[in-house]
Amino acid sequence: MASKRIGKQTVKIESPVSIAATAAIAGPKEGDGPLRLYFDMIIEDEMWGEKSWEKAESKIVKETFSRLLSKADKTTGEIDYVIAGDLLNQCIAANFGLRDSEIPFFGVFGACSTIAESMQLGTMLIDGGYADNVVALTSSHFCSAEKQFRFPLELGTQRPPTSQWTVTGSGAVLLTNQGSGPYITYLTTGKIVDMGIKDANNMGAAMAPAAVDTIATHFKDTGLPIDYYDLIVTGDLGLVGKTICADLLKRHGFDISDRYNDCGVMIFDCKRQDVHSGGSGCACSATVFAGFIYQEMMKGNLNRVLFVPTGALMSTTSTQQGESIPAIAHAVSVERDLSS
Amino acid sequence: MASKRIGKQTVKIESPVSIAATAAIAGPKEGDGPLRLYFDMIIEDEMWGEKSWEKAESKIVKETFSRLLSKADKTTGEIDYVIAGDLLNQCIAANFGLRDSEIPFFGVFGACSTIAESMQLGTMLIDGGYADNVVALTSSHFCSAEKQFRFPLELGTQRPPTSQWTVTGSGAVLLTNQGSGPYITYLTTGKIVDMGIKDANNMGAAMAPAAVDTIATHFKDTGLPIDYYDLIVTGDLGLVGKTICADLLKRHGFDISDRYNDCGVMIFDCKRQDVHSGGSGCACSATVFAGFIYQEMMKGNLNRVLFVPTGALMSTTSTQQGESIPAIAHAVSVERDLSS
Numbered sequence: 001m002a003s004k005r006i007g008k009q010t011v012k013i014e015s016p017v018s019i020a021a022t023a024a025i026a027g028p029k030e031g032d033g034p035l036r037l038y039f040d041m042i043i044e045d046e047m048w049g050e051k052s053w054e055k056a057e058s059k060i061v062k063e064t065f066s067r068l069l070s071k072a073d074k075t076t077g078e079i080d081y082v083i084a085g086d087l088l089n090q091c092i093a094a095n096f097g098l099r100d101s102e103i104p105f106f107g108v109f110g111a112c113s114t115i116a117e118s119m120q121l122g123t124m125l126i127d128g129g130y131a132d133n134v135v136a137l138t139s140s141h142f143c144s145a146e147k148q149f150r151f152p153l154e155l156g157t158q159r160p161p162t163s164q165w166t167v168t169g170s171g172a173v174l175l176t177n178q179g180s181g182p183y184i185t186y187l188t189t190g191k192i193v194d195m196g197i198k199d200a201n202n203m204g205a206a207m208a209p210a211a212v213d214t215i216a217t218h219f220k221d222t223g224l225p226i227d228y229y230d231l232i233v234t235g236d237l238g239l240v241g242k243t244i245c246a247d248l249l250k251r252h253g254f255d256i257s258d259r260y261n262d263c264g265v266m267i268f269d270c271k272r273q274d275v276h277s278g279g280s281g282c283a284c285s286a287t288v289f290a291g292f293i294y295q296e297m298m299k300g301n302l303n304r305v306l307f308v309p310t311g312a313l314m315s316t317t318s319t320q321q322g323e324s325i326p327a328i329a330h331a332v333s334v335e336r337d338l339s340s
Numbered sequence: 341m342a343s344k345r346i347g348k349q350t351v352k353i354e355s356p357v358s359i360a361a362t363a364a365i366a367g368p369k370e371g372d373g374p375l376r377l378y379f380d381m382i383i384e385d386e387m388w389g390e391k392s393w394e395k396a397e398s399k400i401v402k403e404t405f406s407r408l409l410s411k412a413d414k415t416t417g418e419i420d421y422v423i424a425g426d427l428l429n430q431c432i433a434a435n436f437g438l439r440d441s442e443i444p445f446f447g448v449f450g451a452c453s454t455i456a457e458s459m460q461l462g463t464m465l466i467d468g469g470y471a472d473n474v475v476a477l478t479s480s481h482f483c484s485a486e487k488q489f490r491f492p493l494e495l496g497t498q499r500p501p502t503s504q505w506t507v508t509g510s511g512a513v514l515l516t517n518q519g520s521g522p523y524i525t526y527l528t529t530g531k532i533v534d535m536g537i538k539d540a541n542n543m544g545a546a547m548a549p550a551a552v553d554t555i556a557t558h559f560k561d562t563g564l565p566i567d568y569y570d571l572i573v574t575g576d577l578g579l580v581g582k583t584i585c586a587d588l589l590k591r592h593g594f595d596i597s598d599r600y601n602d603c604g605v606m607i608f609d610c611k612r613q614d615v616h617s618g619g620s621g622c623a624c625s626a627t628v629f630a631g632f633i634y635q636e637m638m639k640g641n642l643n644r645v646l647f648v649p650t651g652a653l654m655s656t657t658s659t660q661q662g663e664s665i666p667a668i669a670h671a672v673s674v675e676r677d678l679s680s
Binding site: 004005008009011051052054055077080081085087088089090091092095096098099101102103104105106107108109110111117120121124125127128129130131148189190191192194313314315316317318321323326328 | 344345348349351391392394395420421425427428429430431432435436438439441442443444445446447448449450451457460461464465467468469470471488529530531532534653654655656657658661663666668
């Protein structure tokens with residue numbers, strides 16, 4: 001086993017890899033939610049002046065990337081790699097949104113876990129000495145996702161109580177070897193977990209076992225106590241999946257309930273905003289991290305966070321062919337102050 | 341700039357990262373082509389006993405992965421990461437084909453350049469000390485790709501002369517820090533290049549400028565002479581794109597024509613097999629590398645190869661909305677003998 005590996009799935013990052021800046025752009029519904037004050041920008045409508053939802057999503061990606069660089073006072077020439085992906089077929093939101101960036105590009109697909117995958121790869125590329133600055137970015141869009149994965153919006157199809165609302169927006173993180181924190185300290189990379197759930201309107205239940213597997217593995221690999229973290233936050237399990245995740249972890253001997261939340265639950269006021277089980281989509285955990293979590297860390301209100309975005313690795317074709325839903329979750333430890 | 345970076349887009353790998361083994365499974369048409377003797381297995385029909393083309397593609401992935409481990413005499417427990425992707429929406433061939441592997445998983449999407457992206461990331465994860473063994477794997481399938489990207493096969497739609505034939509198959513590479521070559525020595529990561537080509541039946545023309553950009557950058561970054569390599573081989577430009585690529589490179593002062601070939605041209609006997617401009621798909625460069633190139637290196641017939649898979653980063657939605665085709669190419673240097 002390589003020297004930086006601790007346990008089967010975890011890497012300990014010894015050099016200081018910092019998050020120099022984050023940027024988050026959100027849609028109108030997210031901008032009406034409890035985290036509204038944490039976003040850099042809230043777009044007024046889902047089209048944002050474009051001719052299609054997909055073009056609007058690419059524009060959100062492009063603008064989020066541009067805001068990130070301007071907040072960090074960096075030029076594109078200073079960025080060594082961009083690692084990005086999204087939910088659209090062939091990841092076109094990222095590909096088109098970043099096509100003018102002129103930066104070495106790695107496209108990734110981890111469904112709604114994508115921001116964690118890109119942050120993990122980016123952290124290793126910096127810690128390994130291959131890059132000074134890496135951007136990790138993802139996006140999703142309610143309308144382009146509904147159109148692609150479910151039903152035409154114009155049908156007004158009723159949504160079951162377990163369903164989640166895809167977040168419109170994009171979140172981006174600038175990783176660097178030159179910053180002063182928050183630092184990335186551990187990476188636990190998930191395995192694909194498929195417990196046989198087939199209901200594409202109950203992603204929380206499909207993804208919860210993957211989150212459980214990764215969180216339990218993280219604590220086994222690192223030997224850290226649960227109260228090492230101020231906050232353990234899963235990707236987008238929503239209300240249904242969050243309960244399953246906490247219960248399953250408790251059964252495995254990990255009671256995280258007094259410091260646990262879920263980005264899908266946090267981003268919306270679920271009852272008032274009528275989003276049923278909560279938010280989802282690549283942008284859900286990405287905007288909650290780039291907005292709320294990062295800013296609360298910078299203010300000193302959070303010191304150590306275990307960030308565990310979750311993804312459902314299915315497509316409409318696999319669902320139509322009767323397949324169950326494989327899921328994955330990746331954990332990233334972020335710490336404000338390494339001396340404490 | 342980090343110490344291992346040379347130039348803007350290239351990394352020099354100083355530690356010995358070897359390719360311990362490769363595996364390639366190909367479809368019946370590929371098995372009737374000039375490289376037939378280099379594949380580990382040729383499946384008899386495109387369904388391979390499954391109920392859908394997508395399930396058949398996942399089975400090809402699963403079997404290729406299993407063959408790779410058995411050829412290298414490795415267990416899944418010895419593999420630190422799998423990095424894989426494919427052309428299907430949400431990369432379901434890789435996600436379903438590898439869902440039982442129990443290995444930390446990074447999903448990637450670089451269209452037909454995916455095998456190079458996964459080899460680049462895998463090489464840096466090993467060289468950086470995060471892994472001992474990494475599997476890079478991709479797949480594609482003629483029928484699942486035609487169904488998804490073009491027309492129902494049952495229509496018998498006529499294909500234009502510039503079109504390419506998606507390769508059915510999967511290619512996999514086991515990267516390790518414990519082997520004795522062939523070694524991976526340089527990685528040049530591509531930028532997204534979009535020259536405005538809109539014809540989804542002329543991918544070679546759309547991708548050629550990306551290959552030109554990456555190959556020219558590779559030689560500028562490394563300062564190596566063109567004759568450093570025995571073979572410079574692009575991903576799947578096909579006959580049309582190959583000619584454009586060689587011509588454009590010559591205009592930029594890089595005459596590679598006496599040592600240049602393209603995986604899309606190599607995998608089929610284009611005229612006899614009626615594939616028009618040649619092969620394409622994630623499996624095209626992956627099976628040509630895992631089959632022909634790797635075996636010829638092991639025999640001593642090739643010593644230094646610059647492997648440059650190319651990808652077209654569009655979707656049917658982007659094409660239908662009138663967008664042009666962004667493309668990318670990543671270069672990986674593979675050398676049999678480091679002492680020469």
